[in-house]
Amino acid sequence: MSSGETPSSRGGYSGRPAHGLRLEIVRDDDASLADAIVYRGYAHLPDRSVALECTARATGVEVALDARAGLDDRDRKDLEKHVAALVRAATRSELANGDALPQRIARWRAWTTAAS
Numbered sequence: 001m002s003s004g005e006t007p008s009s010r011g012g013y014s015g016r017p018a019h020g021l022r023l024e025i026v027r028d029d030d031a032s033l034a035d036a037i038v039y040r041g042y043a044h045l046p047d048r049s050v051a052l053e054c055t056a057r058a059t060g061v062e063v064a065l066d067a068r069a070g071l072d073d074r075d076r077k078d079l080e081k082h083v084a085a086l087v088r089a090a091t092r093s094e095l096a097n098g099d100a101l102p103q104r105i106a107r108w109r110a111w112t113t114a115a116s
Helices: 073-097
Strands: 005-007 013-015 021-027 037-045 048-057 060-065 104-109
Touching: 021 073, 037 073, 048 073, 060 073, 073 104
Parallel strands: none
Antiparallel strands: 005 013, 021 037, 021 104, 037 048, 048 060
């Protein structure tokens, strides 16, 4: 376990990973609509945690990263693309079938910034 990672109460890890991207988001039922489910949380990177909001629909996922994240345009667009893909994979079948969506999404993916 790296110094930035700690075991979570759910048996996984939380905090910043030693490498890659760790996505940890929770469904916001108060902000969600029947066809637009809102998730809020963080994309944890080795050097920072980026606050974000995702809106999942049957037609795709929109991602809004915190403007204060300190990412250049290239890294911002790349991170948005990776987060959208992770959320889409976690919600696609539920949205298509009208099933309940996950309350929490936690995923890891290999990712580096352009500066790395």
